[in-house]
Amino acid sequence: MVTSVHQLDDGAWVSVNDSREVNVSDLWQLARSDFCGCERADFLAEGFVEVSAAAGRVEARIAGRCIVCGEEGVTDWLELGRADPEAGEFRSVVPESVHVPDRRRRLATPE
Amino acid sequence: MPTKVEGWKSEAYGNEVREHILEFAEEGWDAIPEDEHDAWFERFKWWGLYHQRKGQESYFMMRIGTPNGVLEPGQLEVVADVADEYASGPVDNPEFGGAVCDWTTRQSIQLHWIKLEDIPDIWEELEAVGLSTQQACGDSWRNIVGCPVAGKDTEEFIDAWPVAEELNERFKGNEEYSNLPRKWKVSVTGCSEGCGQGDINDLAFEPAVKEIDGEEVKGFNVRVGGGLARKEPRFARSIDVFCTPDEVGDVAGACSALFREHGDREDRFNARIKFLVDEWGTEKFRRVLQEDFVDFELRSAGEDLRDEYTYNAGDGEHGDHVGVHEQPDGNYYVGLGVLVGRMGADDTRELARLADEYGSGEVRITQRQNLIVTDVDSDRLDAFLDEPLLEDYSPDPHPFMRGSIACTGTEYCSLSIVETKNRQVRYARWLKENVEVPAGVEDFHIHLSGCTASCAQPQIADISLRGMKTRKDGEPVEAFDIGLGGGLGENPQFADWVEMRVAADEVPGYIENLLAVYEQRRRDGESFREFIARHDEDDLNGLAEPEETSYEDPYMHNTKMTWYPYADEDDMSASPAPTNGQGDPLPSDD
Ligand code: HEM
Ligand code: SF4
Ligand SMILES: [Zn+2]
Numbered sequence: 001m002v003t004s005v006h007q008l009d010d011g012a013w014v015s016v017n018d019s020r021e022v023n024v025s026d027l028w029q030l031a032r033s034d035f036c037g038c039e040r041a042d043f044l045a046e047g048f049v050e051v052s053a054a055a056g057r058v059e060a061r062i063a064g065r066c067i068v069c070g071e072e073g074v075t076d077w078l079e080l081g082r083a084d085p086e087a088g089e090f091r092s093v094v095p096e097s098v099h100v101p102d103r104r105r106r107l108a109t110p111e
Numbered sequence: 112m113p114t115k116v117e118g119w120k121s122e123a124y125g126n127e128v129r130e131h132i133l134e135f136a137e138e139g140w141d142a143i144p145e146d147e148h149d150a151w152f153e154r155f156k157w158w159g160l161y162h163q164r165k166g167q168e169s170y171f172m173m174r175i176g177t178p179n180g181v182l183e184p185g186q187l188e189v190v191a192d193v194a195d196e197y198a199s200g201p202v203d204n205p206e207f208g209g210a211v212c213d214w215t216t217r218q219s220i221q222l223h224w225i226k227l228e229d230i231p232d233i234w235e236e237l238e239a240v241g242l243s244t245q246q247a248c249g250d251s252w253r254n255i256v257g258c259p260v261a262g263k264d265t266e267e268f269i270d271a272w273p274v275a276e277e278l279n280e281r282f283k284g285n286e287e288y289s290n291l292p293r294k295w296k297v298s299v300t301g302c303s304e305g306c307g308q309g310d311i312n313d314l315a316f317e318p319a320v321k322e323i324d325g326e327e328v329k330g331f332n333v334r335v336g337g338g339l340a341r342k343e344p345r346f347a348r349s350i351d352v353f354c355t356p357d358e359v360g361d362v363a364g365a366c367s368a369l370f371r372e373h374g375d376r377e378d379r380f381n382a383r384i385k386f387l388v389d390e391w392g393t394e395k396f397r398r399v400l401q402e403d404f405v406d407f408e409l410r411s412a413g414e415d416l417r418d419e420y421t422y423n424a425g426d427g428e429h430g431d432h433v434g435v436h437e438q439p440d441g442n443y444y445v446g447l448g449v450l451v452g453r454m455g456a457d458d459t460r461e462l463a464r465l466a467d468e469y470g471s472g473e474v475r476i477t478q479r480q481n482l483i484v485t486d487v488d489s490d491r492l493d494a495f496l497d498e499p500l501l502e503d504y505s506p507d508p509h510p511f512m513r514g515s516i517a518c519t520g521t522e523y524c525s526l527s528i529v530e531t532k533n534r535q536v537r538y539a540r541w542l543k544e545n546v547e548v549p550a551g552v553e554d555f556h557i558h559l560s561g562c563t564a565s566c567a568q569p570q571i572a573d574i575s576l577r578g579m580k581t582r583k584d585g586e587p588v589e590a591f592d593i594g595l596g597g598g599l600g601e602n603p604q605f606a607d608w609v610e611m612r613v614a615a616d617e618v619p620g621y622i623e624n625l626l627a628v629y630e631q632r633r634r635d636g637e638s639f640r641e642f643i644a645r646h647d648e649d650d651l652n653g654l655a656e657p658e659e660t661s662y663e664d665p666y667m668h669n670t671k672m673t674w675y676p677y678a679d680e681d682d683m684s685a686s687p688a689p690t691n692g693q694g695d696p697l698p699s700d701d
Contacts, residue, residue, distance in 0.1 A: 006115045008149060010341075010379070010564065012525035013165065018148040020165050024562070025521075025528045025671040027580060027587050044580050046528065046563060047341075049380070067581050067590075070611055072342075 003053040003083040007060070011047030014080060016058055016090040022080045024048070026095040027067070030078075033101045036071035040098070043067075049074050056085045059102075076101035117376045119150040120250065125289035128154045136230045140169045140689055140697060143227075157251065157289070159244025160230070163223065164525040166674030169689030169697070170200065171225040172523055174247035175237065176254035177476060178279040179261055179272055179299070180218030184472025189240045190220060191460035193233055198456070200224035201687050201694065202678045204522070206533045210456040214449060216516065216568055217296070218476045219247060219254045223523050228692030245283055250291045252282040252367065257299045258306035259477040263438045263485050266429075268318040268416060269329045271301030274359050281360050288367050292374030293382035295367055296338070299331070299359070304429050305420030308478050310346045310603050311337045311568065313384045314366050321353045321413030330355040332412045333362060335396065336388030339565035344605045345385040350397045353413040365404035373399070417601050423556065423571060424600025425640025430554040431479045433513055434506050435492070442470075443487045447501065448508035450539060451517040451532045452480025461500050469495040480516050510555045511542040516568065520561035520578070521670040522677075527561035529578035529589040529615065530666035530676055535559045538619055541662045546623045549630045552639065556598070557622070559591075571597045573639050574622060575606040580669075581614055588667045589615045595625075595651055596643040604644070609651040615667060620658030628655050 005016050014022040023045075030041040046064040053059070058080045065072045078101050081092035093099065113121075123131065132155060135142045143151055152162040161172040175190065182190070190212060199209040200223065213221040225233065237243065246252055258264065261272040278297065282288055288295075299316045300307025309315025316331035331354055337347030354362045375381045388396055401409050421429040432446040447462075454462070462482065466474045471486035482504070487495055496506065505512075515538070518524070520531025538557070548555070558572035569575040575594030580587055591613050594606030613621060633642050646654065670676035674686030687696045 004146075006149065008116075008153070009525045015149050018146050020168075023165055023671065024526060025580070025669065042582070044528070047526075065579075067579070067612055 003056055003058065003085070003088070005051045005053040005058050007048035007051050011049060011063065014048050014051055014058070014060060016083050017088040019090065021090045021092060028078070028095045029098045030075065031098045031100055033076065035073060035075055035101065036066040036069050038066055038068050041066040041068065043075065053083065056083045058083060058090070076103050113376050114379055116153055116379060119153050120290050124154055125157055125286060126284055128157055132158060133231055136227050139692060140227055157246060157249035159247030160225070161248050163523045166683050166686040167523065167688050169227065171227065173222045173225045173233070173244055175220040175242055175244050176247040177219060177242070178255045179257040179275040180259045180476035181272070182474045182476070183241065184467065186240050186242055187463035187466065187474045188460060189236055189242065191456050191463055193236055194222050194459065195456035197226070197229045197233055198222040198224055200675070202675055204533065205677050206536050207453050208455050211453050212456065212459050214452040214454070214476045214480050214482060216478050216480060216566060217254055218256050218259065218478055220476070226690070226692055226694070243283070250293050251289050251295060253294055253296050255279055255297050255299060256307060256312065256478060258302040259432055259475045259483055260444055261301050263444050264302050265437060265439050266303050267301055268303045269301040269356065271299045271307070274316070274356050275299045277360055278363055281364070288364070288371065291367065291371050292376045293379065295370060297363065303416045303419045304422045305417070305599060306422040306432070308599065309334060309337070310599060311339055311571065312347060313338060314363060315347045316359055317415060319353055319413035319415045321410065328355055330413065331359060332415050335366060336385040338383055338385045339568060339570055340563065341380065342563050343385070344570050346603055348388055348393050349412060350393045350400070351412045352397065353410045361405065365400055369400055369404050420600045422600070423598055425573070425598045426638050430556065431481065431513070432477050432483055433481055433508065438486070441489060443489060443492050444483050444485045445487055445495065445506050446477065446481055446483045447504040447506055448513045449481050449504055450512055451515060451535050453532060458500060458503065462504070465495065465498055465500060509543045510548050510552055511557070512539050514554050514556040514573070515539045517559040518561050518566035524561060526564050527578060527671060528580060529561050529591070530670045531559055531561045534615065534664065534666055537664070541619050542622060545661065546626060549626055549639070555639070569594065570605040571599055571603070572606065573598070576618065579612050581612040583614050587669060589670065591615060591618055593618070593621060596640065598640050607648050607651060609648065610657060613657040616662060616664040617657035617659055619662040620660040621655055623660065624658060625655035
């Protein structure tokens with residue numbers, strides 16, 4: 001099945017196959033990012049700006065702030081998790097572990 | 112490419128959604144096809160139903176729109192009954208108990224924990240007394256706001272209540288305007304104090320006078336494009352148009368038709384009219400309005416009354432509507448402080464009874480989350496003021512209690528970052544007990560919003576609080592950005608954000624320290640707002656220090672990660688939701 005993803009309620013959460021999966025207010029650890037000058041950004045997610053999915057891989061660009069240095073902005077593409085292409089079930093990444101944002105969307109087909 | 116939400120709206124939106132809700136309610140939660148949840152909940156908003164946040168699936172916030180905040184005789188009692196019967200959740204709130212009513216900053220009413228199955232009965236009870244949830248949320252004409260004492264105010268320039276009523280009649284349920292690119296917030300002000308808060312609305316009618324055919328005619332100037340959300344606050348801007356009270360409806364319709372046609376439907380973050388006004392400028396806005404949306408000659412703006420505005424202006428003169436005030440007819444209106452705008456169902460019912468006994472039965476909601484009992488007979492005023500209920504909802508509250516506003520926050524709201532109302536109650540109590548009120552301060556505005564959407568209007572307060580996070584001893588904790596210097600009045604000003612990421616338990620200490628600095632360094636007769644305005648942003652940074660005090664905060668942990676912040680078993684996995692019509696957990700399918 002095709003994974004259906006969208007941000008809703010002004011970017012408050014990401015829906016994967018009509019189930020609320022990823023929320024604002026989590027802290028994400030970002031490494032090797034251009035988001036701010038910090039070696040590891042401690043990034044508060046305040047709103048999902050763009051989402052995309054292909055082959056079950058769900059990604060988003062998130063608006064928020066690094067709570068170490070205070071830099072505000074929108075991240076590059078971050079993997080939020082994967083949806084099982086058969087059953088549609090979503091397995092989220094763990095925000096508190098370390099993530100590397102990607103400048104380019106790795107996926108061919110935006111949702 | 113139009114957004115997904117636009118796609119859903121084009122399939123079904125507006126009045127027709129009601130029939131679907133009634134069908135779903137009849138059959139129960141499972142009747143909503145699982146792969147259509149998102150689409151339907153987006154559409155439900157148009158009928159005032161907002162699906163509560165993660166962990167509270169199948170429960171809805173229900174918003175009742177009361178134009179200009181006016182609750183006619185008999186209506187408040189029904190609101191209390193509905194709250195009592197239908198608005199209790201699985202767990203009580205430790206500050207407020209079970210069933211509560213929230214009075215909102217846009218003069219509406221919010222109930223929580225509403226179950227799909229109960230909606231038809233609730234609508235029947237509300238609609239029997241003329242109350243409605245139609246267009247209370249969603250992309251259309253929202254509840255119309257204004258000066259809450261319109262028609263009862265000795266400082267009134269023009270009675271705006273009939274105008275607001277007419278707009279409500281004309282644009283509620285009106286198919287032509289039912290699917291706009293985004294919400295459409297309208298304010299009509301008739302008093303000379305500026306209580307309608309037109310400056311922060313999409314469309315504002317503000318009192319003005321203009322010479323027409325040699326005669327001075329009272330009416331309204333028009334402003335567009337105000338709003339606070341998303342770190343993009345804007346004041347509404349004049350488009351150089353005056354209209355007589357009779358012309359307001361046509362001009363308002365034309366402005367919202369312009370928004371319907373030209374608002375951005377491809378990017379919801381850019382859709383509010385404030386961004387179109389940014390892009391076009393006011394001259395183009397006026398030109399397009401004239402050429403394409405009205406069939407009469409727009410008048411140029413009249414002379415406004417803005418230099419008389421005192422509402423929320425910082426000098427304590429007319430900061431709110433709390434207190435006892437004489438009406439032009441010799442009766443009194445009594446404004447009662449409702450801390451953070453929340454009242455239990457029993458208290459609400461008792462207030463309805465008192466309004467009936469001592470006044471006309473009418474009650475009004477202010478944009479500061481307070482209530483006003485109008486038409487109190489002068490002979491019975493003292494007896495009314497002696498009523499025990501007024502000890503809790505006082506016409507003369509302590510300045511810190513009086514000025515506190517808070518939004519919904521992590522209790523129910525998806526967008527939230529932090530807990531809000533309970534915390535603000537604790538802040539206000541602590542400040543009252545521990546901090547000396549600077550001389551001359553009667554009313555100190557602290558507005559607390561759980562995120563950047565700014566529902567508590569933080570940018571126009573003495574102290575602005577906006578939900579954030581920080582770390583303390585390595586652990587993530589709830590926090591606030593603190594802003595100073597905001598307010599309305601002749602020269603409205605948004606707060607400067609001066610202290611960032613202050614841990615929530617250090618905010619009361621910051622306020623205490625800041626007020627001590629103010630007391631020490633203020634010039635003769637200088638109000639708090641003037642004192643702040645005298646300093647530039649660099650000086651404000653670090654003007655006072657955040658500090659831990661005896662204040663204790665039970666909500667430092669990440670309350671958004673709970674299913675309900677106040678449950679003993681608060682882990683997301685302990686949530687009973689979704690539930691059936693009796694509140695029993697439904698079997699989950701995974
Ligand atoms: C479930 C609860 C709520 C949610 C999800 C919610 C959502 C939002 C969002 C997303 C915005 C930003 C709007 C935008 O620019 O379009 C907003 C703004 C606003 N909301 Fe709420 N809101 C909620 C409750 C409330 C409450 C309780 C009040 C009143 C007390 C309120 C009054 C306002 C006001 C006055 C604004 C800001 C002014 C503006 O930009 O127009 N909302 N709300
Ligand atoms: S300001 Fe944010 S947290 Fe508060 S009610 Fe509005 S959307 Fe929710
Ligand atoms: Zn950083």
